[in-house]
Amino acid sequence: MKPCSASTNRHSRPILPLACITVLAGTFTVGAAQPARKERVTLPPVPDTIRAPAGNRAFLKGHATGTQDYICLPSGTGFGWQFFGPQATLSDDHLKQITTHFLSPNPFEGGTPRATWQHSRDTSAVWALAIATSSDPAFVQSGAIPWLLLQKAGSQDGPTNGDTLTGTTFIQRLNTTGGIAPATGCAVSSDVGKKALVPYEADYFFYEHRGRDSDDD
Numbered sequence: 001m002k003p004c005s006a007s008t009n010r011h012s013r014p015i016l017p018l019a020c021i022t023v024l025a026g027t028f029t030v031g032a033a034q035p036a037r038k039e040r041v042t043l044p045p046v047p048d049t050i051r052a053p054a055g056n057r058a059f060l061k062g063h064a065t066g067t068q069d070y071i072c073l074p075s076g077t078g079f080g081w082q083f084f085g086p087q088a089t090l091s092d093d094h095l096k097q098i099t100t101h102f103l104s105p106n107p108f109e110g111g112t113p114r115a116t117w118q119h120s121r122d123t124s125a126v127w128a129l130a131i132a133t134s135s136d137p138a139f140v141q142s143g144a145i146p147w148l149l150l151q152k153a154g155s156q157d158g159p160t161n162g163d164t165l166t167g168t169t170f171i172q173r174l175n176t177t178g179g180i181a182p183a184t185g186c187a188v189s190s191d192v193g194k195k196a197l198v199p200y201e202a203d204y205f206f207y208e209h210r211g212r213d214s215d216d217d
Contacts, residue, residue, distance in 0.1 A: 122162020
């Protein structure tokens with residue numbers, strides 16, 4: 001396209017041709033911000049036992065990197081590693097942090113400790129409990145923690161009314177690697193109280209009621 005240039009005369013300021021003004025106006029119109037739409041989330045194959053119920057759709061995916069944390073405690077007539085919570089950061093496909101993941105008291109269940117996800121930008125949060133699990137070798141790697149379906153047990157907006165996670169209904173933990181409790185290190189009374197922070201990775205898929213937003217099919 002021929003570049004725009006201004007013409008001048010002795011009695012006037014530089015004049016931009018009308019055609020150029022029209023082109024520039026069109027450029028700014030095209031570049032104007034458009035209403036944001038949620039990206040579609042592509043789901044991997046999952047065992048039937050941990051599918052989200054009909055009427056829900058995935059609206060957010062995050063890849064978790066962190067640890068599954070265990071503590072050595074008396075168990076039956078011996079001792080064993082007991083899970084006491086995750087510590088992880090979830091990132092999007094561009095490696096940008098989107099949530100943190102940890103164990104915290106759920107205020108909607110009188111402080112019952114639940115798996116928690118808190119959005120890193122608007123600080124909305126959701127608590128959930130596992131309602132189905134799968135270690136099906138056709139899906140789950142050997143030596144990896146199970147895949148899960150979790151149901152919301154509570155949620156709340158952030159202090160400035162951020163609500164990214166508030167409408168969450170179910171969460172899936174899929175594509176896990178690592179995270180299994182150690183096979184050793186918790187065998188005698190002197191081991192009680194020891195902690196093991198076992199590295200793991202997983203993909204978490206967050207669901208909401210289908211039709212929550214007007215852009216839904």
